[in-house]
Amino acid sequence: MATASNEKILIGNDDEVIELTDADKEAFLAQRALDQAAFEASEIAKKAKAQAKLALLDKLGITEDEAKLLLS
Secondary structure, eight states: OOOTTTOOOEEEETTEEEEOOHHHHHHHHHHHHHHHHHHHHHHHHHHHHHHHHHHHHHHHTOOHHHHHHHHO
């Protein structure tokens, strides 16, 4: 597996392909790490919301379909 220090990062812009180096490469890697962390946090939040919804339905003793009927 390539590490961040020796990983080649190529960016395409129209027909031109350039390799990121130095500060540009570091900024790209930092942004990629932030994007990945945000994605993972979003996935965790989605799972927590789904679990909370299931717990509420269970507490009320109804199914999801029954809840939809009540709310429509």
